[in-house]
Amino acid sequence: MSNKDVAACIRAALDEYFKDLDGQPPHAVYDMVMGCVEKPMLEYVLHRAGGNQSKAAEILGLNRNTLRKKMQLYQIE
Template sequence: MNAVTVLRPEQAPDAVAAQPALRECVARAVRRYLVDMDNKQAEGLFDFVMQEVEAPMLHEVMSWYGGNQSKAALALGINRATLRKKLSQYGLL
């Protein structure tokens, strides 16, 4: 199991420094998925990846802000109504 260090925004030395790590995680996961497909045509990959990433992201952001939807929506850059819709969609409400 890999250990993950969680940094609050004020603890992060540079917000940009965290970006490549996230990108690389996504890139590795997509590569692995495609390899696992074993030459079968992947279909709906965009929606699949977005659902796999969006639900845990929403969960973590909501936890981070103690369930405060207004703060979470602000952090995510979406309006509160959109956040509520997405939380409901993923059964997180």
């Protein structure tokens, strides 16, 4: 799947979200999207790295401490 395809999927999901609001004001869209994407991404990369946080942080382009904070935020062990 290309970046273009991923972007199209995200746009379609956001279109559906705003449609489902049925006139209600949106709230915390950024946090909602990041929560939907970031946790499974972190879990996937940690799994691919064999649970090695330093290796996962390198793959993600994050500092290891940042990864650990995100793991705590999402309650990832």
